[in-house]
Amino acid sequence: MTRQPDAPRHVVSSGADADTVVRRLTRDGWTVREGFALPDPAWDVTSARLVLHGRITDPENLQLAVLAAARGAGIVAVCDAETQLGRALIDDLTRLGSVHLGPGGQSAPAEPGDTVADLVPEQRALLDRLAAGDTIAAAAAAEFLSLRTANRRIAEARALFGVRTTREAVLAYLRQRRTP
Structure with missing residues (x-):
């Protein structure tokens, strides 16, 4: 079974930034639709390579965007990351995986090499x-996660650190966490 790439999740501050990200995703083969309501009745839309985009203006839009991301759709949300709504959106989306801030695609809230x-x-x-x-x-x-989810999160961490074993990931995590 071929693993689908993770759906992109972007939070940008302007419509122009959203247009830049949407154009790049379209070039990469993603189908782009405006709005966060999913047209597909199937729960998992990962294989559709669908990206939904729009402005987050209220909690209802935020819920639609997060639900779409949870169902496997990509998200390009226009929202000020410094507002309460923006922070809530970023927090909810990071529970699903990495979130990119701005059109450049930097992961939030990453420092280079961190x-x-x-x-x-x-x-x-x-x-x-x-x-x-x-x-x-x-x-x-202890974290109220299924074993499968925990194993998946640890595998993602191993990939981020570029190591093969969980022990190596823990050691890399401890080294980086202690470095100022």
Whole structure:
């Protein structure tokens, strides 16, 4: 089974930035639609390579965007990241995976070369528990995650750190976390 690439998730501050991202995604083969309501009745729309875009102006739009992202659609949301609505959007989307701020595609809230900042909160919590000696199963239970989700989050962390084993990922995490 061929793994589909992760759907892109972008939060930008202007319509012009959204246009830039949308043009790039269209060139990369994504189907782009305005608005965050999904037209497909199927739950998982990952294989459709669909990107929804628009302005986040209220909590209802925010919920539609996050639901679409959870169902596998890409998102290009125009929203000020410094507002309460913007922070809520970014927090919700990062629970699903990486989120890019601005048209350049930088992961939020990453500093260049700072892999720890690219981790979602669940990954950090799992790595902290693993560093403290918990097993993946115990860490998953403590974080109220299924074992499958925990294993997936740890695999994503290994990929971010560019290592093959969970032990190497924990060590890389601890080294980067301690570095100012």
